[in-house]
Amino acid sequence: MIANILFVLLLIAGVGLFTKKIRSVIRNIKLGQDIDLSDRPMERLQTMIRVALGQSKMGSRPVAAFFHVILYVGFIIINIEVIEIIIDGVFGTHRVLSFLGSFYNFLIGSFEYLAFLVLIACFVFLSRRNIIKLKRFHMKEMTKWPKSDANIILFVEIFLMSAFLIMNACDFQLQLLQSEHYFKGEIVGAFPISSHLISFLPNDVATLEFIERFCWWFHIIGILAFLNYVPYSKHFHIMLAFPNTYYSKLTPKGQFSNMDSVTNEVKLMLDPSAVPPPADAPPARFGAKDVQDLTWKQLMDSYSCTECGRCTSACPANLTGKLLSPRKIMMDTRDRLEEVGKNIDQHGADFKDEKSLLGSYITEEELWACTSCNACTEACPVNIDPLSIIIDMRRYLVMEQSTAPAELQGMFSKIENNGAPWQFPASDRMNWTKDEN
């Protein structure tokens, strides 16, 4: 009875904390500017099914893709077992779903195989990071927390899967020993993997029960703890990959957003008789200085980043030693957003600190290294768009601060004065027809 109550309390605490964190993440995302992405729902659904569910963009790195599918499918399916664990925990039953008979055995058997595969995948991912030391996991932005984060996730999964298998092994052994709470007249469950473990287990019922209970509690507490860890981690992608790909950019990659606030002003300049925008319209800041100037989609992008570095390893600027790393742009955006969120929690909604995304996190040098080539957006398996953030910050630098590099200022004034980014008059535009050859 005490165990049941304890379990229910833990469950409520775990889920409650998680819900609280999710609410604050949603609040943070909503700090972004509004953008209407309710168009083309069918196309969006298809994109989500293809890219997130179908993992279509992972394939460019087959090894990672293969083991990731195991983690992905394994993790989701094994979590069906959590339903049973929760029912058992609340009502003190044991293997309550075993009335499903042979189907139940099939399920438990498959979970075991999957758990084993997940274990292997975790070891592969760990060795990729820590033994093979793949370059994209060892760049400037991948030190300290991001580095530990990746390892923590993998170790937790290893512990969870091990607990699951050891628990099953004890259970099987207890059933073989016909222990009272476990054995119901016939063996339930199938134990293709854990049956290999029983030779390592003691034959003493009390110890077995202890190990079984210990693993059971460890597993479920582990899952609840993990659930609460996820939103603080790059592992958040396991949830956000879905909405994030749903809201993918559907227009051609080369099409940059049109700034309507600018359109209004330019129309007025070209045609003074045009109707000015209503006076109560809020004064627009051109471009982005801080996270609140970005759209909610750009903020959602930042929470969805898996820190896989595929963007950065395709980025021509990064490849040639420039400071720019599109992954860092996303990580900085998320870190700053979390900071702004914390400030709001502690000091209220109107609190402003001295910092901003541009300046305190992202430098101008990074922004000016981008060639807008879209290699990063093409590479991203969760359809994140670092380029749009880079451009929005350039907009701020150019239109609010006039701090573009001098050569670019020169280019601007040439376009203004003679309609070309070079110093040639329009009257020379037909010269090519006259040149010999």
Added chain:
Amino acid sequence: MEKLVVPTMADMMAKGEKPEVLFWVGCAGSFDDRAKKVTKAVAKILQHTGVSFAVLGTEESCTGDPAKRAGHEFLFQMQAMSNVMVLNGYEVTKIVTACPHCFNTIKNEYPALGGNYEVVHHSQLLQQLIDNGRLKVEGGSFKGKKITFHDPCYLGRANGEYEAPRSVIQKLDIYFTEMKRSRANGLCCGAGGAQMFKEPENGNKDINIERAEEALALNPEIIAVGCPFCMTMLSDGVKNFNKEHDVEVKDIAEMIAEAIDIK
């Protein structure tokens, strides 16, 4: 070869005529000496295939692409709106350009500002002309030559066109060879996003050197391009390795014009 005649929209309008397509020359195509040769090749092919075309001439102005990529949305929209006024004034419906940046900007970003046209890159027009039999090409001097193609970001990834330029040059019976980073994985030449107009940021290599190195590793006779900026960047890259006498950087239009001997 008959004399090249390039009418302007104003000439045409004065005669009460309307061309099939407007040839948007672009700033590089008008002013850059190397790109001007490409412009001429395109015009010659248009004339040779009997496509009635005209240019805006002195009425053309920068599309605003470099301003927009550099973050100067004001300047971009000023340019865009005045270009749209000119284009709409001539009731232009179809535009061809040899510059992927102009192509992308007019095709994707002008509609929001009132400019709706059918826009094609010259590789796409060439392919259409070949497909419908108006342009007949054979290998000629290109037969068997080892050639690779560098995808322009603003044609490839930005607009999903990888096939047209490849299929056009493959009509020349060449020995086509692909770089490892090609199509959607193509590596930028380093000029986009207004980089063309500034020095690169600090790093350990220039992007065009990285790309030229990759192309040269294939030992091609020609590196084919479809963009005036890629042309500049890769030509410089090839020069950096002192290979400019062995390896040519050529636009696909130049290759076609040469193959049908209207150079």
